[in-house]
Amino acid sequence: MNFFNVIRWLAWKDLLSEMRSRENISSMFFFALIVILIFSFSFSTDQQTARELMPGIMWVAFVFTGIIGLGKSFTAELQNDCLENLQMNPIPRGAIYLGKLASNLLFMLIVELILFPLFVIFFNLDVFEKIPLFVLILIAGTLGVSSVGTLFSAMTVQIRAREVMLPILLLPLIVPVMIGAVEATGGLLRGDPISLYRPWIELLIVFDVIFTIVSFWVFEFILDH
Amino acid sequence: MSGIRGIQLSQSYRHYQVLKDVSFEVAQGECYALFGPNGAGKTTLLKLLATLQKPSSGRFEMMGHDGIRDRNRVREFLLMIAHGSYLYGELDAVENIRFALALRGLSPDAREIKTALDRVGIGAFADFKIRYFSEGMKKRLSIAKAILIRPKVLLMDEPYSSLDERGMKLMNQFIRESTGQGASVLMTSHNRVQSAEVAGKAGVLFQGTLRDIAVKDLAAAHELF
Numbered sequence: 001m002n003f004f005n006v007i008r009w010l011a012w013k014d015l016l017s018e019m020r021s022r023e024n025i026s027s028m029f030f031f032a033l034i035v036i037l038i039f040s041f042s043f044s045t046d047q048q049t050a051r052e053l054m055p056g057i058m059w060v061a062f063v064f065t066g067i068i069g070l071g072k073s074f075t076a077e078l079q080n081d082c083l084e085n086l087q088m089n090p091i092p093r094g095a096i097y098l099g100k101l102a103s104n105l106l107f108m109l110i111v112e113l114i115l116f117p118l119f120v121i122f123f124n125l126d127v128f129e130k131i132p133l134f135v136l137i138l139i140a141g142t143l144g145v146s147s148v149g150t151l152f153s154a155m156t157v158q159i160r161a162r163e164v165m166l167p168i169l170l171l172p173l174i175v176p177v178m179i180g181a182v183e184a185t186g187g188l189l190r191g192d193p194i195s196l197y198r199p200w201i202e203l204l205i206v207f208d209v210i211f212t213i214v215s216f217w218v219f220e221f222i223l224d225h
Numbered sequence: 226m227s228g229i230r231g232i233q234l235s236q237s238y239r240h241y242q243v244l245k246d247v248s249f250e251v252a253q254g255e256c257y258a259l260f261g262p263n264g265a266g267k268t269t270l271l272k273l274l275a276t277l278q279k280p281s282s283g284r285f286e287m288m289g290h291d292g293i294r295d296r297n298r299v300r301e302f303l304l305m306i307a308h309g310s311y312l313y314g315e316l317d318a319v320e321n322i323r324f325a326l327a328l329r330g331l332s333p334d335a336r337e338i339k340t341a342l343d344r345v346g347i348g349a350f351a352d353f354k355i356r357y358f359s360e361g362m363k364k365r366l367s368i369a370k371a372i373l374i375r376p377k378v379l380l381m382d383e384p385y386s387s388l389d390e391r392g393m394k395l396m397n398q399f400i401r402e403s404t405g406q407g408a409s410v411l412m413t414s415h416n417r418v419q420s421a422e423v424a425g426k427a428g429v430l431f432q433g434t435l436r437d438i439a440v441k442d443l444a445a446a447h448e449l450f
Contacts, residue, residue, distance in 0.1 A: 002330050009327040017315035020354070081309025088275050089328045090300040
């Protein structure tokens with residue numbers, strides 16, 4: 001079976017559906033916007049304080065925004081029993097996981113890229129020279145959240161209390177991602193030498209690799225049982 | 226070689242036994258119509274055969290392959306038309322067909338899709354989103370999908386529900402065509418008159434057990450169960 005075609009078609013279907021309904025991205029965006037607004041008015045905005053606070057606030061906004069999107073990732077498949085259809089099709093389960101992961105990652109990154117300029121404005125940050133490294137941290141952190149989140153989204157989709165169960169299961173597991181992302185972003189914003197926060201970026205990359213591979217293998221069991 | 230062969234299939238939910246040692250055979254090019262009251266286990270039987278559930282005991286074969294051990298192979302043969310239409314609301318009819326066929330490694334050209342949609346009478350709605358479709362139109366779209374996929378085993382859960390008279394004729398025409406091409410069809414139904422037109426064999430599932438009945442008696446019998 002054409003493994004990569006399945007990934008491509010699943011991601012295409014999710015993106016097309018989202019572009020038309022804007023259900024996921026708009027709810028994610030407005031939640032994150034409210035977080036930014038509340039925090040930006042709660043703290044003083046001198047650059048020093050902003051640099052200290054911003055990484056934590058930003059990743060809290062990104063992670064909780066991501067959970068909103070991840071929660072809806074598989075519930076969309078429940079309409080018209082589409083999940084049953086995916087289960088019945090002669091396609092590798094790992095390809096379904098990677099297709100869903102690709103679309104979840106993309107949704108989260110789109111929202112984060114829309115929100116990032118707002119963080120810069122509201123927290124009065126000077127980050128333009130550091131954008132390439134910032135994008136690397138953003139992708140590594142977001143992949144960590146979405147790799148585990150996609151698996152747990154599939155695991156909880158048939159549970160009645162799935163909106164509660166997803167964060168309960170997901171948040172403890174992604175603590176290393178959140179710590180790594182906050183520390184790496186903080187180091188970058190403070191202008192520390194890269195050697196000081198490189199271990200945190202490495203931690204993110206190692207987490208991404210391990211959890212994407214594990215989730216890929218476990219997904220067949222989750223979907224078929 | 227039989228298309229579908231159930232061998233002493235049983236299924237229990239907690240303490241309730243839905244299916245009790247159900248055995249049957251559907252030859253290639255044959256249509257088997259299954260009747261029974263609501264809750265008799267008809268849909269459960271179809272879900273077992275569609276590899277969506279595992280039986281508590283017993284086994285089944287499809288085109289000579291073991292349905293439990295070899296379920297990935299079995300999935301290549303089968304297609305299910307069920308109450309859930311397996312369609313995505315935000316995609317239009319053509320996009321839904323393209324997506325469903327792509328998961329099976331098929332890529333029909335625009336003309337083939339148009340012909341199939343015209344055949345089932347919804348050609349004029351090809352670019353309409355599915356969320357605007359009635360249940361009957363969704364069922365017709367499922368037939369169009371099946372026409373293009375040409376499965377060797379067709380499982381149909383109440384294929385006549387939601388269809389108007391013309392739609393029912395269309396469904397029977399499609400079933401005849403499929404069996405003519407050698408496909409095995411197993412359908413559950415409450416419509417004895419329509420089913421009698423296409424079925425070569427029939428059975429009644431009642432209190433978990435299956436008994437065969439003559440097709441000629443279908444329309445005439447006062448009560449089946």
